[in-house]
Amino acid sequence: MTITKEASGSQHRPDKICRSEMRRLRLVERLTGLKSFVEANGRLPRTTEDRSLAAWMYHQLKGHTTDPFYVLVREEIEGIHRELGAPDGTSRSDENARRRRRAERLLQLKAFTAEHGRLPNERAEHKAERSLAGWMRSLFSSRTARPEYDQVREEVESIRRDHDAWSIQLRKLQDFIAANGRRPTHAENTAAATWLDHNIARLREGRLHEKRASELSAFMEECPDTLRSTEWDTNFISVTAWFKAHGCLPRRRSNDPDELRLANWLNWNRRSHRVGALSATQSERIAGLEPLRASGRRLPGS
DSSP, X not given: OOOOTTTTTOSSOOSSOOHHHHHHHHHXXXXXHHHHHHHHHSSOOXXXXXXXXXXXXXXXXXXXXXXXXXXXXXXXXXXXXXXXBOTTSOBHHHHHHHHXXXXXXXXXXXXXXXXXXXXXXXXXXXXXXXXXXXXXXXXXXXXXXXXXXXXXXXXXXXXHHHHOHHHHXXXXXXXXHHHHSSOOOTTTOHHHHHHHHHHHHHHHTTOSOHHHHHHHHHHHHHOGGGSSOHHHHHHHHHHHHHHHHHSSXXXXXXXXXXXXXXXXXXXXXXXXXXXXXXXXXXXXXXXXXXXXXXXXXXXXXX
């Protein structure tokens, strides 16, 4: 049933009219205005641009009054809404525009990573890069749960995995271990060796992101025997040799560069031992040095 001004009960407003009839007249005027807007623009009014009309429309849709006249108005608005509205309340034209923008952003992201070999940074100098990085962040922070959004998120997540600096570093380590049968030493690649030590420590402390923790745990399970650095063994042997030669552990206040280096290494590993960041074997060996700290005796069996 289509509501018109005639259906409201009066073609012309009399000088005096009851309040309920006045409300009905205003309701018909608003409905007529909504129909005219839709006919002229081909879409529903938006709260950002057509605030008054959009607010009135959504207010009527959420109404619960059982007044027959109001129910008819609501049914007409629901019909318009079904014809032009998207599931989240936006018009179809709006949703099509958003879908196109998401596709364009995804293409821009793929082009950026292909050209630069990395993900865009929100602190970058160029505005376009900052905007693209912000779009990625908002895509994952949004709570919208719809198939088209989920599909875009999956594609972006795949790009993030391929170009994330953390994942790239892990793949480089996997390639090095596959080629050499061991992890890199600090002398060969200080950054890679330090990165691995740092992330293993964070994993054991439970401070690594769930996804990264899963990836690193799988990596450690695949090659547990290769993660113990030969450089670590060399340094430990050097510390014990120093004790045998000098009757004490290396001191951090020494002017001897070799003694200072070994003292710093030992201090770092003692801290790692306390927080559980060493392997079981390494932790046991470091703990075995503790009784010697205040001792002037040589190692047993020396």
